[in-house]
Amino acid sequence: MLNSYRTGPDDRGHFGIHGGRFVAETLMPLILELEAAYTAAKADPAYQAEMDSYLAHYVGRPSPLYFAERLTEHLGGAKIYLKREELNHTGSHKVNNVLGQILLARRMGKTRIIAETGAGQHGVATATLCARFGLPCVVYMGAVDVERQAPNVFRMKLLGAEVVPVQSGSKTLKDAMNEALRDWVTNVSDTFYCIGTVAGPHPYPGMVRDFQSIIGRETRSQMMEMEGRLPDTLVAAVGGGSNAMGLFHEFLDEPSVEIFGVEAAGRGIETGEHAAAIIGGQPGVLHGNRTYLLMDGDGQIKEAHSISAGLDYPGIGPEHSWLNDVGRVKYIPCTDQEALDAFQLLTKLEGIIPALESAHAVAKAIELAPQRPKDQVMVVNLSGRGDKDVPQVAEILGTSL
Amino acid sequence: MSDPMTTRIAARFAALKAEGRPALVTFITAGDPDAETSLGILKTLPGAGADIIELGIPFTDPMADGPAIQAAGLRALKGGQTLAKTLAMVKMFRVEDDATPIVLMGYYNPIYVYGVDRFLADALAAGVDGLIIVDLPPEEDDELCLPALKAGIDFIRLATPTTDEHRLPVVLRNTAGFVYYVSITGITGSATPDADVVGKAVTRIKAHTPLPVAVGFGVKTPEQAKAIAAGADGVVVGSALVEAVRRTLDESGAATANTVPAVEALVEGLAAAVRSVRR
Numbered sequence: 001m002l003n004s005y006r007t008g009p010d011d012r013g014h015f016g017i018h019g020g021r022f023v024a025e026t027l028m029p030l031i032l033e034l035e036a037a038y039t040a041a042k043a044d045p046a047y048q049a050e051m052d053s054y055l056a057h058y059v060g061r062p063s064p065l066y067f068a069e070r071l072t073e074h075l076g077g078a079k080i081y082l083k084r085e086e087l088n089h090t091g092s093h094k095v096n097n098v099l100g101q102i103l104l105a106r107r108m109g110k111t112r113i114i115a116e117t118g119a120g121q122h123g124v125a126t127a128t129l130c131a132r133f134g135l136p137c138v139v140y141m142g143a144v145d146v147e148r149q150a151p152n153v154f155r156m157k158l159l160g161a162e163v164v165p166v167q168s169g170s171k172t173l174k175d176a177m178n179e180a181l182r183d184w185v186t187n188v189s190d191t192f193y194c195i196g197t198v199a200g201p202h203p204y205p206g207m208v209r210d211f212q213s214i215i216g217r218e219t220r221s222q223m224m225e226m227e228g229r230l231p232d233t234l235v236a237a238v239g240g241g242s243n244a245m246g247l248f249h250e251f252l253d254e255p256s257v258e259i260f261g262v263e264a265a266g267r268g269i270e271t272g273e274h275a276a277a278i279i280g281g282q283p284g285v286l287h288g289n290r291t292y293l294l295m296d297g298d299g300q301i302k303e304a305h306s307i308s309a310g311l312d313y314p315g316i317g318p319e320h321s322w323l324n325d326v327g328r329v330k331y332i333p334c335t336d337q338e339a340l341d342a343f344q345l346l347t348k349l350e351g352i353i354p355a356l357e358s359a360h361a362v363a364k365a366i367e368l369a370p371q372r373p374k375d376q377v378m379v380v381n382l383s384g385r386g387d388k389d390v391p392q393v394a395e396i397l398g399t400s401l
Numbered sequence: 402m403s404d405p406m407t408t409r410i411a412a413r414f415a416a417l418k419a420e421g422r423p424a425l426v427t428f429i430t431a432g433d434p435d436a437e438t439s440l441g442i443l444k445t446l447p448g449a450g451a452d453i454i455e456l457g458i459p460f461t462d463p464m465a466d467g468p469a470i471q472a473a474g475l476r477a478l479k480g481g482q483t484l485a486k487t488l489a490m491v492k493m494f495r496v497e498d499d500a501t502p503i504v505l506m507g508y509y510n511p512i513y514v515y516g517v518d519r520f521l522a523d524a525l526a527a528g529v530d531g532l533i534i535v536d537l538p539p540e541e542d543d544e545l546c547l548p549a550l551k552a553g554i555d556f557i558r559l560a561t562p563t564t565d566e567h568r569l570p571v572v573l574r575n576t577a578g579f580v581y582y583v584s585i586t587g588i589t590g591s592a593t594p595d596a597d598v599v600g601k602a603v604t605r606i607k608a609h610t611p612l613p614v615a616v617g618f619g620v621k622t623p624e625q626a627k628a629i630a631a632g633a634d635g636v637v638v639g640s641a642l643v644e645a646v647r648r649t650l651d652e653s654g655a656a657t658a659n660t661v662p663a664v665e666a667l668v669e670g671l672a673a674a675v676r677s678v679r680r
Contacts (some may be wrong), residue, residue: 012540022509022536024465026561026586029568168471169461181464186587188563216483285510285536286462298483301461 005252005328008319012344013289016325018318023288026185029252031288035203037108042210047103054099057133059089061096061214065222065379070349071366078233078372080365081226082352082382083219085243092355092384093215093243094125098194100211100362105192115194118145118173119310119357120152121384122196127161137161140179142172145309151388170303173239173313177287178265192271197240198317201288205317212246219283219379220250227377233368235260236381237360239275239311239332241320245385252328260368261320264306265333275304277316278324278331285358291318307336307396308356310384334384338363343386343393355384356393409502410578414462414613414634418496425450425675427668428506428639430457430473431490432482433646438656439477439586442646443494446664447501450457450672453615455533458487458507465535467590472633473643476654483499484511484520488527504531504557504578509545517545521552529647531555531578539571546575555579560606562586569609577663579613580606588619590640594619600632623674630675638671 008015021031023218041047055061064084065161072080085093098115105113113135117123123139130137143165147155156163177200184193198205198212223231234251236244238261251257266274274280279294284293286301293312294302303312323329339356340364347353354362358381365380372378386393394401417424427446432439446454459474459482467476491503502540505524512520514536524532534547539546539558546556555578563586564572573580584594594616603614616629617637630636644665649659 021538021540023538024537024560024561025537025572026465026563026583027562028538028540029565093552168468169475174462178462178464182467182588185465186591188586257443282514285508286515287464290513293510295510295514297514298485299460300478301510 001325002368005323005393006249009202009206010267011376015154015319015322016264017283018291018321019205019289021288022285022290023201025290025297026188030188031201031203038104038203038207041104041107047107050103051100052260055214055356059095060087062218062222063087065219067226067227068350069290071346072086072369074349075366075369077370077374078376078378079374080369081377081379083213083215083232083247083379084384085383086355086358087151090128092125093212093246093385094122094196096214096246097196097208097211097242098122098125098129099401101192101194102133102135106133107193108192110190110192111135112191112196114140114183114191115196116140116173116176117196118176118312119308120145120149120156120388121310123161123163124152124155126194127156127159130161131159138183139163140166140176140183142166142170142176143171144171149309149388151391152301164295172303173292173309174301182195191236197242198245198319199240199291199315199398200286205289205319208242209245209249212242213249215243215246215381216248216250219359220249223377225377228355230254230257232256232376232378233258233366233372234380235262235361235368237357238316238320239264239357240327241317243381243386245317245319245381247381248280259329260364261329261331262309262334264308264360265335266305266307269333270334273305275306275311275313276333277314278321279333281314283321289316289318291321307339308360310355310357332364334360334363340393340396342362342366352382353386353390354382355386356389358383359386403583408555408578409500410453413460413502414579417452421679423633423674423678424452424635425456425559425614425626425636425672426453426560426617426637427451427642428455428457428458428637429642429664430470430477431468432459432477432480432486433473433643434476434650434654435480435655436482436490440490440493441661445661446668447498450663450674450676451668453502453504453635455504455506455639456487456491458484458505458511458513460508462661463508465588467588467591467640469640469644472647484515488523491527491529502530503528504533505529507535509534509536512545515537517548521549521554523559525552525554529554529555533557533559534579535559539574550575550577555583559583562602569606573610575610579615581637582606582609582614582616582633583618584629585619589618592619593625594629595602596632599629603633623670626671627643627674627678630678636675642667
């Protein structure tokens with residue numbers, strides 16, 4: 001048994017066998033510089049104070065913890081609370097991380113920001129903070145995602161960002177990340193790469209988790225206030241896994257708290273068309289870290305599939321891979337159809353339209369809550385709002401807008 | 402660790418030093434556009450004037466490569482290329498040529514999935530002399546670099562414009578065979594390096610190591626190769642060669658009768674330019 005699940009990564013960026021710094025030499029001095037800058041910033045109360053101020057007045061934190069009364073009644077089991085990250089400025093949890101990184105970039109004197117995005121939530125958050133601080137911003141987005149997330153593409157452009165549709169490979173999130181890395185390796189002196197999830201080379205996975213951990217810290221104090229105790233169950237969707245790490249990290253050393261990460265099972269794990277890296281993959285090395293990946297027997301990366309562009313990634317953050325290996329978090333699959341049903345049910349019962357990403361977590365809460373007694377409490381991370389998904393869902397449901 | 406006097410890489414650089422000229426290092430992607438054509442290209446390279454051959458291991462997500470080598474890798478994968486087939490290709494090449502050094506270049510994941518120990522044993526048996534693995538910096542030496550050196554395969558490190566004086570010794574520490582200087586900050590086949598700037602960087606590196614220094618990334622024409630080679634122990638050309646492959650393919654992407662001769666002619670031109678450099 002480990003004494004604590006909250007001590008990672010080690011000084012070489014490892015979570016068990018996962019993590020590390022698998023990058024080209026050109027980038028190595030840059031990530032060492034970033035690590036040093038982040039370590040210094042963490043120890044600087046002025047940095048934290050600046051962040052707290054923007055989190056309160058610009059992002060709108062704390063986000064509410066909301067008792068989903070009608071959903072709970074409908075399911076007849078554990079009480080379901082929703083952590084309302086979708087109410088943040090820009091509509092998702094992504095802004096928590098972007099704020100931390102942009103303030104860090106400013107401290108480091110970087111003058112140009114690049115980012116990758118899948119659903120566009122991280123791209124929108126990055127474009128937003130860049131607008132706020134007057135920084136030029138380039139967002140790499142797979143051409144397929146540009147197509148299916150048109151509202152977010154337009155938002156990013158309104159915010160002044162340049163959106164580059166990536167035509168290489170599968171034209172989705174992994175290819176956007178390749179292209180962002182190629183930009184970074186080319187523009188080393190002035191550019192800061194704002195990674196959107198708890199993946200990539202060390203120090204990104206731990207750093208992004210730190211920025212997102214405010215979700216779990218708030219949840220703990222709000223839960224103590226509302227229920228006078230810890231939650232029994234946590235549920236969050238996992239693509240790269242930043243909203244999930246943000247919620248989970250605070251509770252990893254609370255043995256009474258059962259934790260579920262929900263992977264996108266697409267058309268079903270058995271069909272091979274999914275994005276469930278832990279459930280359907282094996283350890284490999286991509287995008288700067290070792291972690292569970294979807295790949296073939298020759299180590300070639302496979303295309304992921306999910307109804308949700310934000311989960312459509314063949315990997316997962318290395319800390320999740322480790323939490324799986326040590327058995328602290330249970331990773332469970334959710335199909336496109338289950339997510340689509342949950343999307344509609346939550347909308348009808350609570351008047352909250354979840355992002356398709358978050359709908360995966362809602363779907364598993366719908367499955368798990370009835371199996372648990374009514375005196376138990378479950379927290380679901382509602383990581384993003386679904387406005388961006390309305391055109392896509394309308395099309396799937398056969399409605400033309 | 403391998404005896405530096407017995408390796409093909411050391412022997413080749415020693416011979417070139419005696420001749421008083423730099424090396425032409427040519428890169429092709431293994432299996433591009435198909436295994437047979439690719440082996441045909443590989444076999445013509447030494448005769449066309451390649452002194453050292455870098456053989457690219459195709460990978461779906463080559464994050465340090467530009468569009469030309471990305472496309473070559475995808476063509477090879479579409480043609481069914483695997484790491485096992487790439488090793489078999491080296492073995493077939495070695496039947497006829499036991500002198501030209503072959504360096505496998507690529508990314509770590511295919512090797513990691515193949516299994517490091519199994520890979521090193523098979524690579525050694527096939528006649529591989531060195532490895533350039535783009536996403537394994539010194540910080541990850543335990544993964545493959547140290548096992549490779551122990552097995553007798555050179556681990557050739559990339560030094561870059563961002564590798565400063567402080568970091569250079571870290572980069573050179575477990576490097577063997579030669580040092581590959583990346584002439585630009587960027588991806589393969591992109592910006593054209595400035596020969597003067599590169600020459601100064603090579604001089605700086607050579608102050609830290611007795612190893613030969615070859616320069617690559619962005620070198621496309623015989624003129625550029627000649628200019629870069631004048632200030633280095635070798636010059637690497639890659640994207641231009643895989644582009645020559647692409648230009649000869651038919652509409653369905655298949656090789657034509659021109660594919661092998663086109664690469665051969667390009668290498669001959671590059672070799673003539675590089676061989677005109679005397680020191």
